[in-house]
Amino acid sequence: MNRLAQIFVKESILVPVVAIILGLVTGAVAMLAGGFDPLLAYQSLLKKVFGDLYNFGETIRQITPLIFTGLSVAFAFRTGLFNIGAEGQFIMGMVASVYVGVMVDLPFYLHAPLALIAGALAGGLWGAIAGWLKAFRGVHEVITTIMLNWTALYFCNYILNTFLVPKGQQRSEEIKETAYISVQWLSEMFGNARLHWGTLLALVAAVVFYVLLWKTKTGFELRAVGFNPHASEYAGMNVNRNVINAMLIGGLFAGLGGACEVLGVFHYQAILSAMPGYGFDGIAVALIGGNTAIGVILGAILFGVLTYGAAGMNFGAGVPVELIRVVIASVIFFVAAHGIVKYILKPLLSRKKEKEVL
Numbered sequence: 001m002n003r004l005a006q007i008f009v010k011e012s013i014l015v016p017v018v019a020i021i022l023g024l025v026t027g028a029v030a031m032l033a034g035g036f037d038p039l040l041a042y043q044s045l046l047k048k049v050f051g052d053l054y055n056f057g058e059t060i061r062q063i064t065p066l067i068f069t070g071l072s073v074a075f076a077f078r079t080g081l082f083n084i085g086a087e088g089q090f091i092m093g094m095v096a097s098v099y100v101g102v103m104v105d106l107p108f109y110l111h112a113p114l115a116l117i118a119g120a121l122a123g124g125l126w127g128a129i130a131g132w133l134k135a136f137r138g139v140h141e142v143i144t145t146i147m148l149n150w151t152a153l154y155f156c157n158y159i160l161n162t163f164l165v166p167k168g169q170q171r172s173e174e175i176k177e178t179a180y181i182s183v184q185w186l187s188e189m190f191g192n193a194r195l196h197w198g199t200l201l202a203l204v205a206a207v208v209f210y211v212l213l214w215k216t217k218t219g220f221e222l223r224a225v226g227f228n229p230h231a232s233e234y235a236g237m238n239v240n241r242n243v244i245n246a247m248l249i250g251g252l253f254a255g256l257g258g259a260c261e262v263l264g265v266f267h268y269q270a271i272l273s274a275m276p277g278y279g280f281d282g283i284a285v286a287l288i289g290g291n292t293a294i295g296v297i298l299g300a301i302l303f304g305v306l307t308y309g310a311a312g313m314n315f316g317a318g319v320p321v322e323l324i325r326v327v328i329a330s331v332i333f334f335v336a337a338h339g340i341v342k343y344i345l346k347p348l349l350s351r352k353k354e355k356e357v358l
Contacts, residue, residue, distance in 0.1 A: 016290070019334040019341045020302065026334070027327030034323055041317035048312025049305050057193025061265060063304030065090070067202035068257025069282025070289060070296040071209050072127075072250045076141075077291045078213055079246035080226020085130055085145025086254040087279025088152030089123035091272070093258025095156040096122030098269040101175030101262070102164055111178040116201075116259050123255015124248045126152060131247030135240035141247065149275065157271055164269070171270040181264040196264025198257075203297070205253055210293040212249070222246050254279060281307075288335045306331070 028038035049059045069086040076083030097119035104111065130144040164172035181197040213219040225232045225242040233239045257278065262269055285303050289295025310324040334341060 014345065015338050015341050016288070016295075016335055018345060019338060020331055022334045022341065022344075023331030024327065026330040027323075030326045030330070031319060031323055034319075036317055036319050036323070041313045041319045044312040044316025045306070045309035046312075047316065049309045051312075052191065053189070054191030054193050055308075057187070057190030057195050059304055059308045060199055061194050061196075062308040063300050064196075064199045064202050065257045065261050065278040066281055066285050066300035066304055067297055068205060068260070069254050069278045070285030070300050071202075071205055071282075071293070072123075072252075072254035072257070072279075073282045073286035074289065074291040074293075074296050075209060075213070075253060076246055076250040077286060078226065079222040079242070080229075081131075081134070081243070081246055081250075082142045083127065083130075083145060083247065083250045084142050084283065085127060085148050085279070086250070086282045087275050087277070088145070088149035089126045089251040089254035090258040090261075090276065090279045091149075091152040091156050092126045093119035093123040093255030094262045094269055094276075095159050096255070097179075097259035097262050098164060098172055098175060099159065101179035101267075102173050104179075105176065106178060108178040108180075111176065112181050112263065115175070115179045115263055116181070116256065119259025119262075120252045120256040123258060124252035126255070127251020128244055128248040131244035134247070135243040149279070153272055153275055156269075160269060160271055165271065172268050174268045175263065179263055180267065181260065182267075194265045196260065198260025198264045201256065201260060205256065206293040206297055209253070209296075218245070254282070284332045287332065302331070303328070 024042070028042075031038040031041055048055055050056055069090055072086040072089065073083050097115040100115040100118045101111070104114065106114065126148060127145075130141045130148060133139040133144050134141045160172055166173065183195055183197060186195045187193055211219075213223065221232070221237050222242050222245065224235070225237060225239050226246070229239045232242075261276075261278075281303060285296055285299040288299030288302060289297070306324075306328050310321065310328075313319045313324050313327075314321060
């Protein structure tokens with residue numbers, strides 16, 4: 001690797017790191033303005049996350065769905081689309097996996113995989129609806145995916161009330177144990193934290209994300225269509241099919257995340273009075289991660305730590321939830337607005353480049 005390439009790699013790592021630091025500093029200023037001790041708040045956050053095995057395990061559990069939804073959003077971004085519907089796709093994955101987990105009776109080596117596949121397909125097909133409307137009707141995917149989020153919420157509650165929730169209850173029957181993906185021995189090792197195989201599946205999904213986009217013909221076509229659909233069509237690529245495929249695959253990631261959350265954590269589905277929020281958080285995770293597979297994992301870790309550790313800031317330092325969200329929002333802002341960070345670092349990076357070239 002030549003010197004200029006090394007400088008580029010250092011810059012690509014340095015910019016998000018400085019952005020995160022600037023976000024934390026901005027959050028600290030906000031806490032100081034509110035009369036709170038930022039050092040105590042951040043210490044309390046770290047203590048909440050790393051203080052004992054149970055909370056560390058629960059932090060991993062919090063990170064897992066964020067990886068799935070972050071991959072869903074990032075995949076669409078990489079193909080020139082805006083998947084704001086990971087939330088609805090996540091919900092559809094939840095209800096489909098619960099339906100299979102409750103209504104189907106199979107041995108464990110078939111039941112759990114079938115429930116996971118059902119959740120992934122439900123999320124994928126829900127995303128494909130927006131892709132079809134974009135491809136054949138010219139309806140912008142931002143509008144359709146936002147609307148489909150709410151459609152998924154109410155459709156999910158309809159399915160639950162009609163088929164899965166006993167009369168007078170607010171939650172479905174518990175799924176059969178053969179559909180569980182919980183890891184009992186691992187949970188016991190982490191103080192009965194709700195750990196499950198979904199974490200491993202999330203890491204596998206990140207590998208699939210990378211290989212599919214960058215190492216296959218399909219991935220090349222998806223990226224090409226997103227970059228320039230007119231040139232891609234001229235080159236013989238089926239633009240409409242690739243648009244639908246991009247939203248389908250993005251939905252598969254989110255739907256699988258929803259399935260893992262139900263089959264590994266709750267083992268039932270409650271009537272939803274509000275959206276879970278993982279799909280919307282996935283947008284932030286994708287931005288933080290620069291829409292790359294490893295970046296999404298790191299972004300999910302950061303976002304998961306901040307989200308789960310927020311309770312520590314609240315109880316340990318008395319920081320209200322609103323200020324905690326300011327801290328998280330500040331980090332997202334500086335990562336998303338990386339041009340500001342580059343402007344701040346420009347004198348330093350320019351001097352380094354000049355020295356290396358000379």
